[in-house]
Amino acid sequence: MIPERFPGEIDALFCHNHNCPDYGLRKNGNLWFCGWSGKDEKIRMVYCKTCRKQFSERKGTVLSESRLPEEKVISILDHIREGCGTRATSRLLHVCKDTVTQYILKAGIHAKKAHDDLVSFSPSQQRNSNR
Numbered sequence: 001m002i003p004e005r006f007p008g009e010i011d012a013l014f015c016h017n018h019n020c021p022d023y024g025l026r027k028n029g030n031l032w033f034c035g036w037s038g039k040d041e042k043i044r045m046v047y048c049k050t051c052r053k054q055f056s057e058r059k060g061t062v063l064s065e066s067r068l069p070e071e072k073v074i075s076i077l078d079h080i081r082e083g084c085g086t087r088a089t090s091r092l093l094h095v096c097k098d099t100v101t102q103y104i105l106k107a108g109i110h111a112k113k114a115h116d117d118l119v120s121f122s123p124s125q126q127r128n129s130n131r
């Protein structure tokens with residue numbers, strides 16, 4: 001199969017192989033979409049031409065290794081974000097409360113990593129304590 005490259009979408013991804021020289025680099029030109037996976041083949045596979053490894057476009061996200069449809073996961077997290085409790089979300093969406101808890105945990109871990117990546121700058125000067 002000939003790898004495909006969609007510039008707008010592929011640029012948001014990066015290689016997840018810790019041993020790859022291009023690990024964690026976005027917009028580096030090393031990634032290509034190379035096929036589909038999942039039950040209905042809706043999940044794109046990504047190929048890194050540097051290390052020659054493949055991974056799912058969902059790797060490193062809340063949807064990684066998810067067995068629920070994407071819309072259901074998003075709905076679970078929407079309910080939680082809007083203040084609906086775990087049990088109420090479970091009842092409304094007809095999923096096990098442990099499933100709701102699992103996605104809350106995954107979303108929290110993902111949010112912490114995103115926060116640490118995006119807000120890693122810390123001012124070198126300390127603030128005046130009078131402020």
Ligand SMILES: [Zn+2]
Nearest residue numbers: 015020048051
């Ligand atoms: Zn790589």
